[in-house]
Amino acid sequence: MVVYAAAMRPPDELLAGRKSIMARHAANPGFRALTVTDDGSDEPVGFGYGFHGMHGQWWHDTVRHALSATRGVVVAADWLDDSFEVAELHVAPTHQGQGTGAALLLRLTSGRPERTALLSTRDADTPARRLYRGTGFVDLLTGFHFFPSGEPPYAVMGAELPLRTRSPEPRSPRPSR
Numbered sequence: 001m002v003v004y005a006a007a008m009r010p011p012d013e014l015l016a017g018r019k020s021i022m023a024r025h026a027a028n029p030g031f032r033a034l035t036v037t038d039d040g041s042d043e044p045v046g047f048g049y050g051f052h053g054m055h056g057q058w059w060h061d062t063v064r065h066a067l068s069a070t071r072g073v074v075v076a077a078d079w080l081d082d083s084f085e086v087a088e089l090h091v092a093p094t095h096q097g098q099g100t101g102a103a104l105l106l107r108l109t110s111g112r113p114e115r116t117a118l119l120s121t122r123d124a125d126t127p128a129r130r131l132y133r134g135t136g137f138v139d140l141l142t143g144f145h146f147f148p149s150g151e152p153p154y155a156v157m158g159a160e161l162p163l164r165t166r167s168p169e170p171r172s173p174r175p176s177r
Contacts, residue, residue: 048089048108084112086119123155135163
């Protein structure tokens with residue numbers, strides 16, 4: 001929870017609920033979790049996990065309903081019927097921007113038997129969203145609200161597996177001499 005708290009900065013009162021949700025996710029079929037530790041201190045600096053998506057899982061059913069309503073049941077089935085759902089992927093702020101998240105995502109999804117991978121992230125131009133696009137994820141839903149509570153909007157993204165190796169960020173051209 002230390003990495004999650006550092007990366008997401010949630011209100012303290014939400015941490016117990018998140019921890020409970022994460023513990024329940026571990027019982028889902030096809031669950032896979034990975035952690036990244038700092039080479040010098042062995043402290044965790046990143047983690048990610050996911051599982052096989054299926055009917056009866058809250059996120060899966062919520063996304064299926066919204067995707068069916070906006071893009072049709074065939075599109076929803078194409079994305080969700082054989083999916084690996086990346087439920088959490090977080091990197092401590094001190095290790096962001098160094099390739100840790102990309103390596104973690106690629107390893108987490110590597111060798112999965114599912115046809116697609118899905119996830120949700122803030123609907124903004126963030127480093128995480130750029131990372132997901134760089135490995136092949138596309139927007140399936142944007143401006144999406146999981147709850148009617150005024151939370152910031154999310155983007156639901158999907159990619160065919162295997163993910164592509166992340167292309168490097170374009171560099172600014174250097175002036176000629």
